[in-house]
Amino acid sequence: MELTSDVVNILTMAKVIQTAVAPVFLLTGIAAFLGVLSNRLARITDRARLLDRKLNASLEEALHFTLTQEMRALLKRSRCIHIAFSMSVLSALMVCAVVVLLFVSHLYTWPLGITVSSCFIAAMLLLIGAFVSLLAEVMLATRSMRRGMIFKDIG
Template identity: 70%
Template sequence: MENSALQILTMAKVIQTAVAPVFLITGIAATLGVLSNRLARIVDRARLLDKRIKRLQDEAEMQELQREMRALLKRSRFIHVAFSASVLSALLVCSVVMMLFISHLHTMDLGITIASCFIAAMALLIAAFFALLGEIFLATRSMRRGMIFADFTQD
């Protein structure tokens, strides 16, 4: 009886240890929501510009819209990197949780593997946030160049 009680207590400790990474997965999911919304706005704007470019006759205006389209493409690349790094980070965190239970159930020493996966997950999450920051810098640079608020700056 003592052995089974000890196993239950040990499993409870493993579950407690696994809870923190699960909260991290929730945070990554929220980040993925933000990235999805930003990507959707970029895609919507690109579709609108594409329709306008196809109807345009004025070469100067077409060049301006194509310049904005290139800026949107750069922004979408940053979002793509951020999205990919976030998903990979979440997968590694899921692997950490899984390995915690495997190491307990099979009494295997996976400490170095678990730590390595967690470190890699954090590095990917950092890369995702840097990519998001890069996309935000591109978006604000586009605004400063007058692509978005050009009509409001002329009085």
């Protein structure tokens, strides 16, 4: 039995869809990671607003110094989260590009293997950078706790 061109195209398209499923699962993981980053940024923002109110109400110089130090630490942490967020979104965009390029390559029979591979490698490198940036933020948060900026009264 000979397969017609349409059947072969459908089977080939099915393989392309199967190939595109793995990057789509990766998008789900990146979306979950973005949720974690959003929650951490929200906590940092809430803490910064509280400290800002305390700073504006404080006349005591020692307390003002301590609060300013903690605000600086929060700013550093927010920068790390911002970097992680940006890299994660760029990674997701690269994954989307991989999926699109897989289909374009099939539809127009363009040899885009190197382009698809490059986009996927870029996505992974960006995701690695995002995880490293999150790790840096967690280390800053831990350092702040160890310095006693957050848990001063616990002894």
